[in-house]
Amino acid sequence: MIPFVRDFDFAYGRTDSVSPLIQRLVAHNPGPFTFTGTGVYVVGRPEPGARVAVIDPGPLNPAHEAALLAAVKGRIVSHVLVTHTHRDHVPLARPFAEKTGAVVLAARPPVRETHASGALDEEDDPDFAPDVVLTGGEVIAGDGWTLETVATPGHASNHLAFVLKEENALFSGDHVMGWSTTVVAPPDGNMRDYLASLDTVMARDFATIWPTHGPPITEVAPFLAAYRAHRLEREAQVLARLAAGDRTIAEMVPVLYAAVDRRLWPAASLSVLAHLIKLVEDGVVEAAPEAALSAEFRLV
Structure with a gap:
């Protein structure tokens, strides 16, 4: 049995400091594939003037956008990072980057149809294009934080995860989620790639995994073993x-x-x-x- 983690303290519109270098707010887009909604992470020190990165800004929602802008007010947003181009993760990336002066970094969008049917509400945003294309292995740094890009295809062909080296933590996007198993939907989703990516993550021995949907995974090794099994x-x-x-x-x-x-x-x-x-x-x-x-x- 997978030891799912589903309970966590959050409120829509509220920003929570969840570690010394991570703040989280949750967009109000709950659903069968998003759980309570898209969790957006601000990475960096909380003091004014600090240079920070934002991971997966989330959906186009005026209240959510206002909350995210308020969360970073007084700080410098240098990078907007995107784990993959599904519509619950990426639509706000460009408008938010334009308002904050940040650079948008992500893998290249898929070149083929995302899903074989209309069974999911996770279709790609067809209008998204990053400023900088990531492929895995890149290192991005700011004031007191260092993020490493890890290619984790499977859920999506262009899926990335980001390692916060200072905390040995992984922002896993939808590759690993604490509340549910991950959807792997052809033709863009690929089970062989997914299992290989899972092995890559397991080999890194992270202390914490921060998914885009739901609470963190802190008992990482047994959780991932059950996930793969x-x-x-x-x-x-x-x-x-x-x-x-x-x-x-x-x-x-x-x-x-x-x-x-x-x-x-x-x-x-x-x-x-x-x-x-x-x-x-x-x-x-x-x-x-x-x-x-x-x-x-x-x-x-």
């Missing part, structure tokens, strides 16, 4: 359904996700597809005519 268990369950005679994703999902709200089954279908695409690539499963939501699958 869940993915492998789901893959085994998909293989078991094929062995039992299921041939389509529509047959598998009601069994595999019987305890999950039916409204989330379309998203679950995409996750199953991500597993099946990996299994087809592994030569364990074959698809007809090709690996897609409507395909038929069989064990090789």
Whole structure:
């Protein structure tokens, strides 16, 4: 079982100091894929004149924008960092950067359709373009803080995470979330990439993970081990359904996700597809005519 963490103290419009170098405020955009809303992080010292960075400014929402501007008032915003270009993370990045004089840094936006259906509300912002393109390995520094970029594709092909070296902490975006498992939705989401990125994060032995949605993860090693084990268990369950005679994703999902709200089954279908695409690539499963939501699958 994944030791999910779901309870934390927050209020919309309020900025909380959650560590010596991190302040957080939560946008008022709760939902089945955003939990309580998008958590925006201000990285840097809280005193006036300090140079700070903002991670994932969030959605276009006048009240949220006003709260974020108030949170950084008196300080210099040098960088706006984006973990990925889904609409709950990035739309405010450009307007906020223009008002604060910051530079926007992110990976290059995806070149293909983000999702295979309208099952999710996490589509990309098609108008977003960063000032500086990140690929992983870059180091960004300010007054008393140092952020390292880590490429973590899987949830999205252009997903990044950011390491706050002074606190051995990771801003994980949607790659790892404390309140839920992460959606991996083809064609932009990729299960093989996701598992490899998870291994990358596990190898770093972080003290804390700060997701964009929900509270921090402080028992990092056991949480990540359970998170990865869940993915492998789901893959085994998909293989078991094929062995039992299921041939389509529509047959598998009601069994595999019987305890999950039916409204989330379309998203679950995409996750199953991500597993099946990996299994087809592994030569364990074959698809007809090709690996897609409507395909038929069989064990090789």
